[in-house]
Structure formats: C-alpha cells, structure tokens
Amino acid sequence: MVPLQYYIIMSAILFTIGIYGVLARRNAILVLLSVEIMFNAVNINFMAFSAYITPATMVGQIYTIFAVASGAAEIGIGLAIILLIYRGRETVNVDEVNMLKW
Amino acid sequence: MAQYAWVIAVMPVLAFLIILFTLRRIKEKAAYVAIAATGAGLLLSLGVLATVWGGRIFTYQTTWLTAGKLTLKIGMYIDPLAAVMLVVVTTVSLLVQIYSIGYMKGEKRLSWYYAAVSLFTASMLSLVIANNFLQLYISWELVGLCSYLLIGFWYEKKSASSAAMKAFIITRIGDVGFFLGLALLFVNTHTFDFSAVRQIVAAGSLGAGTLTAIALLFFAGAAGKSAQFPLHVWLPDAMEGPTPVSALIHAATMVAAGVYLVARSFFIFEAAHPAALQVVAGIGAFTAILAAVIAVTMTDIKKVLAYSTISQLGFMMAALGVGGYTAAIFHLTTHAFFKALLFLGAGSVIHGAGTQNIYEMGGLLKKMKVTGWTFLIATLSIAGIVPLSGFWSKDEILTEAAKSGNYIILGVLLVTAFLTAFYMFRLYFVVFTGPVRDEHAHESPAVMTYPLLILAVPAALLGLAGSPLLGNWFTKFIALPGAEHIAAAPDYLMMGLSTAAALAGIGFSYVLYGRRAVTAWSVVNSLSSFSWLNTTFVDKTIRDGLRVTLGISNGLARFDTRFVDGIVNGVGGVIGTFSRYFSRANSGFIQRYAMRFVIAFMLLAVAVYFVLVR
Numbered sequence: 218m219v220p221l222q223y224y225i226i227m228s229a230i231l232f233t234i235g236i237y238g239v240l241a242r243r244n245a246i247l248v249l250l251s252v253e254i255m256f257n258a259v260n261i262n263f264m265a266f267s268a269y270i271t272p273a274t275m276v277g278q279i280y281t282i283f284a285v286a287s288g289a290a291e292i293g294i295g296l297a298i299i300l301l302i303y304r305g306r307e308t309v310n311v312d313e314v315n316m317l318k319w
Numbered sequence: 320m321a322q323y324a325w326v327i328a329v330m331p332v333l334a335f336l337i338i339l340f341t342l343r344r345i346k347e348k349a350a351y352v353a354i355a356a357t358g359a360g361l362l363l364s365l366g367v368l369a370t371v372w373g374g375r376i377f378t379y380q381t382t383w384l385t386a387g388k389l390t391l392k393i394g395m396y397i398d399p400l401a402a403v404m405l406v407v408v409t410t411v412s413l414l415v416q417i418y419s420i421g422y423m424k425g426e427k428r429l430s431w432y433y434a435a436v437s438l439f440t441a442s443m444l445s446l447v448i449a450n451n452f453l454q455l456y457i458s459w460e461l462v463g464l465c466s467y468l469l470i471g472f473w474y475e476k477k478s479a480s481s482a483a484m485k486a487f488i489i490t491r492i493g494d495v496g497f498f499l500g501l502a503l504l505f506v507n508t509h510t511f512d513f514s515a516v517r518q519i520v521a522a523g524s525l526g527a528g529t530l531t532a533i534a535l536l537f538f539a540g541a542a543g544k545s546a547q548f549p550l551h552v553w554l555p556d557a558m559e560g561p562t563p564v565s566a567l568i569h570a571a572t573m574v575a576a577g578v579y580l581v582a583r584s585f586f587i588f589e590a591a592h593p594a595a596l597q598v599v600a601g602i603g604a605f606t607a608i609l610a611a612v613i614a615v616t617m618t619d620i621k622k623v624l625a626y627s628t629i630s631q632l633g634f635m636m637a638a639l640g641v642g643g644y645t646a647a648i649f650h651l652t653t654h655a656f657f658k659a660l661l662f663l664g665a666g667s668v669i670h671g672a673g674t675q676n677i678y679e680m681g682g683l684l685k686k687m688k689v690t691g692w693t694f695l696i697a698t699l700s701i702a703g704i705v706p707l708s709g710f711w712s713k714d715e716i717l718t719e720a721a722k723s724g725n726y727i728i729l730g731v732l733l734v735t736a737f738l739t740a741f742y743m744f745r746l747y748f749v750v751f752t753g754p755v756r757d758e759h760a761h762e763s764p765a766v767m768t769y770p771l772l773i774l775a776v777p778a779a780l781l782g783l784a785g786s787p788l789l790g791n792w793f794t795k796f797i798a799l800p801g802a803e804h805i806a807a808a809p810d811y812l813m814m815g816l817s818t819a820a821a822l823a824g825i826g827f828s829y830v831l832y833g834r835r836a837v838t839a840w841s842v843v844n845s846l847s848s849f850s851w852l853n854t855t856f857v858d859k860t861i862r863d864g865l866r867v868t869l870g871i872s873n874g875l876a877r878f879d880t881r882f883v884d885g886i887v888n889g890v891g892g893v894i895g896t897f898s899r900y901f902s903r904a905n906s907g908f909i910q911r912y913a914m915r916f917v918i919a920f921m922l923l924a925v926a927v928y929f930v931l932v933r
Contacts, residue, residue: 240914
C-alpha cells in the first residue's frame with residue numbers, strides 16, 4: 218500500500234501549482250482552472266485520510282463526490298461570469314477587471 | 320366651544336399658506352381669503368367668549384414632542400383673559416384688513432401684505448391661547464418676525480428696511496431676557512405649563528430670589544415688546560410700515576403682548592420680592608410721562624400716535640406694577656380699540672391729505688366728515704372724558720395707584736393724563752380745525768370709513784362694561800381666580816382728578832392750538848430737549864451696547880472658527896489622510912487580494928508552528 222505521506226506530498230504539490238496559477242495567471246479562464254487544481258488537491262487529501270484513518274466507512278470518498286458535484290456547479294457559474302465580463306469589456310485579463318472595488 | 324379655540328388660530332395660518340402658494344396669481348383676491356379666515360375667527364372668538372362667560376376656565380393640551388424624559392406640550396388655556404384677547408385681536412385684525420383694501424389699493428405686493436398680516440394674526444392668537452410659556456415664547460418670536468416683515472414692507476425705502484431691523488434687534492434684546500427667564504423657570508420647575516408653574520409657585524418651594532430674577536427677566540422681554548424705556552426707541556421708527564399695520568401691530572395687539580405676558584405671569588411677580596413690581600411700576604410710569612412729553616413735540620401724525628402708544632403702554636405697565644392686574648387688562652382692551660381707531664383715522668387723513676406733517680394739514684373736518692368725527696371720539700376717549708372708554712379704564716388705573724399708596728406713581732400718571740389730553744387735542748385742533756390748507760383733501764372710500772365707524776362703537780362704549788355704573792362687571796369677569804373682588808364703590812375723587820387733568824389738557828391745547836391765542840412754539844421748543852434725550856441719548860447708548868455685543872460676538876466667532884472648528888477639522892483631516900492611504904489597498908484586483916490572503920496564511924502557519932508546535 219502506498220504510504221500516506223506520498224498522497225500528502227502529491228496533494229501539496231498540486232495545491233501549490235494551483236496557488237501559483239491563481240496568483241500568476243492573467244487569463245481568467247486559467248485562473249479558474251488553477252482553482253480546480255487546488256480543489257482536486259483537497260479531494261485527494263480527503264480520500265487518502267479517509268482510507269488510512271477510517272477504512273471501514275467511506276466517508277471521505279462520499280464527501281469527495283459531493284465536492285466534485287458542487288465544484289462542477291461552481292465552475293459553471295464562474296465561466297458564466299467570465300463570459301459576461303468578456304461581453305461587457307472585450308477582455309478576460311484579470312488585470313483589467315477591478316470592478317470588485319465597488 | 321372652547322375646545323375649538325385652536326381653529327381660530329389655525330384659520331389665518333391656512334389663509335397665509337393659501338396666499339403664499341398662489342402669491343403671483345391671487346393678487347387682490349388675497350384680501351378676501353385673509354378676511355374670510357379672520358372673520359370666521361371673530362365669530363368663533365365670540366362663541367368662546369360666551370363659553371367662558373361665567374368665569375370658567377378650560378385647558379386642553381396634547382404632546383408636541385418627547386425627548387428622553389422631557390415632554391413638551393402644546394395646548395390652550397382659555398380663561399376670560401384669553402377669550403377677551405381673542406375677540407380684541409380678531410376684531411381689530413378683521414377691521415384693519417377690510418380697511419387695507421382701500422388703503423393698500425394698487426400696491427404691487429398686496430398678496431404678500433395679506434399673507435404677512437394673516438401670519439401675524441395667527442401668531443398673535445396662538446400667543447393668546449397658549450397654555451405654557453414655551454408656546455407663548457414661540458408665538459412671541461413669530462409676532463416679532465411678522466412685525467419685522469411688515470415694518471419693512473416697503474423695503475425699497477432705506478428708512479423702512481432700517482426701521483424693520485431696528486425693531487427686530489431691539490425687541491430681541493428684551494427677548495434674550497425673556498428666554499433666560501424661561502430657562503431659569505424651567506431649570507427650577509421642570510415645566511412650562513401655566514397651571515403647574517402656578518401651583519409650584521403657590522407651594523412656595525422656589526426662593527424669592529429666583530422668582531424675582533425670573534420676574535425681572537420676563538419684564539425685560541415685556542419691555543422690549545411693549546416698548547418700555549429704554550427699549551422703546553424702535554416703536555416710533557416702526558411707523559415706516561403701512562399705517563394699517565401700525566394700527567394692528569404697533570398699537571392694538573402686538574405691543575400689548577408685553578403687558579399680556581406680565582399679566583399672565585402675574586402670580587410670579589406677586590410671589591417675587593416687592594422690588595420686582597416696583598421696577599415694573601417705576602419703568603411704566605417713567606415711560607408714560609417721557610413718551611407723553613415727546614409726543615407734544617412731534618409734528619408727524621403717526622409719530623405723535625406712536626409716542627402716545629408708548630405712553631399708554633407705560634400706563635398699563637404702571638397699573639400692573641401697583642397691583643392693578645384687572646385695571647391694566649381693562650386699559651389694554653379699551654386702548655386696543657381707540658388706538659386702532661386713531662391710527663386708522665390717521666391713515667385715512669394721510670390717504671386724503673397726502674402728507675404726514677400735521678402742520679401741512681388743517682381744517683380737515685370740513686373735508687373728511689366721517690374720519691374727523693370718529694377721530695374726535697377716539698381722541699376724547701384717550702383723553703379720558705366721561706363716559707367714553709378711556710375714561711373708565713384710566714380712572715381704574717389711577718384708583719389702583721392711589722389704593723397702593725404709591726403717590727409718586729399716581730402723581731406721574733395724573734400729569735401724564737393731562738399731557739395725553741394736551742397732545743391729543745393739539746393733534747386734533749391742528750389737523751381738523753382752523754383754516755383749510757389743502758383744497759384737494761378728500762374723504763376716503765367707504766371701505767375705509769366703515770371700519771372707522773365700527774371701531775368708534777367699542778372705542779366709545781366698551782369702557783361702560785367695566786365702569787361702576789355696571790358694577791365693574793369687566794373687572795370681575797377678568798379677575799384672577801381667587802382674587803378678591805374690587806369694591807364697586809366709585810372713587811369720585813379720582814374721577815374728579817382725572818377729569819380735571821383731561822379738561823385742563825384740552826383747555827390748554829385749545830388756547831395754544833385751537834384759538835392760537837399764544838404762540839405754541841415757545842412751549843414746544845422748551846420740551847424738545849426731552850426729545851433729544853430720547854432720540855440721541857437712548858439710541859446712542861443702545862448702539863454702543865450693540866457694538867460691544869458685536870465685538871464679543873466677533874471674538875467668540877473667531878474662537879469658534881479657529882479653535883473649535885480647528886479641532887473638528889483636524890481630527891477629520893487626520894482620519895481622512897489615513898483613510899486615503901489605506902483605501903489604496905482596495906484596488907479591486909482579485910489576484911492582489913488572493914496574494915495577501917496567501918501571504919497572511921503562510922505567516923499564520925509559521926506563527927502557529929513556532930508558538931504551538933515548538
């Protein structure tokens with residue numbers, strides 16, 4: 218069986234890649250993709266801990282399925298927002314969108 | 320009936336609003352709106368008078384506003400005094416408004432004139448029915464405002480606008496005293512209500528010193544409004560206003576408000592140190608004789624009447640000062656009618672002759688029959704000739720003065736009575752008898768002469784209501800609750816003395832002005848130094864006083880703008896600078912927010928690691 222540490226390291230690497238993408242990318246769609254990567258890092262953690270700590274029940278796995286479903290919904294909303302911003306501003310560059318100020 | 324008394328005051332307010340909002344369109348019709356409101360008010364007032372006929376007192380009140388523990392009320396206190404004042408105010412106001420249709424014909428701001436007169440009427444009525452000192456004070460200031468607006472009605476004229484300001488500022492000086500008195504009263508009693516204050520005063524829980532201070536401060540306000548020395552200087556200048564306004568505000572009603580205030584708060588004066596009433600009596604008597612002397616030297620018909628008003632108000636104050644509460648109110652009532660008649664008559668004369676200088680008139684009785692005869696009735700009344708109104712009320716004041724044992728006051732008032740008869744008949748003889756000087760003089764239109772005729776009735780007969788012939792009915796009607804009724808036995812000595820003074824005055828003026836047997840100038844010239852005392856000395860003193868006040872005010876204003884505002888603006892400025900600096904962090908770029916979030920989280924993680932784990 219793969220040791221727990223490997224899962225955690227894998228998850229940490231994915232999470233860091235996600236953070237980098239969210240902070241560094243200028244394209245809003247790529248920012249959104251990076252958020253998804255972070256999301257999946259979390260899901261891996263969920264399942265790994267569940268399998269190692271409470272192997273009898275599958276709480277973590279079930280929870281992850283819920284999280285994936287809500288993540289899909291969230292990405293749908295996110296893309297819809299980006300689409301609207303694009304229609305209004307002809308750009309999806311997050312450096313040019315600072316409407317949250319108001 | 321009495322519970323609807325507030326309607327009397329509200330109707331002129333409505334008239335005021337209607338005229339105000341249709342100022343440009345309504346034009347001459349404004350007169351009918353105002354007259355209708357006041358006329359209905361007069362009918363209601365008569366009803367209210369009938370309701371309190373048996374000396375009953377009605378009070379009504381409702382909460383105006385609540386602030387913490389403080390509840391302010393508005394309400395009505397309808398006693399015979401208030402009812403009488405209601406009738407006097409509405410009657411004179413109604414007649415003056417009708418008269419104004421003729422006098423103010425063709426005036427381009429006629430609708431504004433009626434709006435202001437309506438507002439004045441409303442304020443004066445509200446003052447009269449007030450059941451607490453605060454409401455009285457508010458109305459008091461409102462009538463002051465209306466007086467200002469109407470004196471300055473012809474504000475294109477420099478003298479009129481200055482006179483308006485002078486009247487406003489000088490009455491304000493007195494009002495500051497009144498306001499301080501109110502504050503002192505409220506601090507000590509926690510109420511403004513007449514009845515409540517009366518009970519507290521009667522219980523004797525207030526010190527005589529406090530009461531004396533309140534009484535004197537109230538009197539300062541009354542002196543300003545009722546033109547008592549040394550705050551009387553505004554009233555002669557107030558004659559710059561239209562003559563009907565002078566009749567309504569500066570003769571019959573508003574200037575009586577001071578007397579009314581002292582009468583309303585008479586229980587405070589009685590409970591205070593005797594010096595308070597002595598001050599009232601002294602200033603009243605001094606004002607009476609000073610103004611009477613000055614009236615002799617005046618050549619402007621309205622100025623003579625203005626000084627006569629001051630003198631008569633002094634009479635009323637002196638009456639209050641010697642304890643003659645009912646006598647003062649009686650004189651106030653009769654004076655309102657005969658003085659309004661005199662002023663309206665003077666207006667008619669000015670209208671017909673086109674001048675205000677009495678020496679440019681003469682022989683007008685032939686030209687203006689109605690004006691002349693009604694003016695004669697009013698003149699006889701104010702001079703105090705049996706059986707006209709003025710005789711009975713003046714006689715009662717003299718009787719009160721004699722009864723109080725204050726013979727100096729009595730003497731001064733007797734001399735004033737003589738002077739009153741003298742200057743009034745001087746006016747009458749010069750204006751209405753002798754050779755005709757102006758062939759073009761003509762009688763005024765009916766809309767002006769009928770009010771004169773109507774006013775002549777109460778000016779002549781009203782006094783009988785309070786005369787011993789009818790058992791001093793008016794006096795008993797108006798008397799304070801619980802006060803002992805004055806003996807009905809007529810004081811023939813006093814009647815004789817006052818009649819003698821009046822006849823002497825008339826005779827003297829007949830010799831000087833009627834027959835022109837002796838040249839009058841020597842007499843008048845010898846008196847003109849009094850006039851100097853008044854116009855130069857008092858005016859100058861008040862001006863200097865104002866200049867000092869202005870200096871202090873400027874100093875305080877500078878302290879306020881530099882120091883107080885400095886603190887406020889400084890604090891605001893510092894916070895503003897910080898805010899501007901921090902608000903730059905709120906850029907709206909989500910990635911920067913996320914960056915801060917991550918950095919903060921990492922710092923937190925490091926901190927947790929070092930603090931908790933190690």
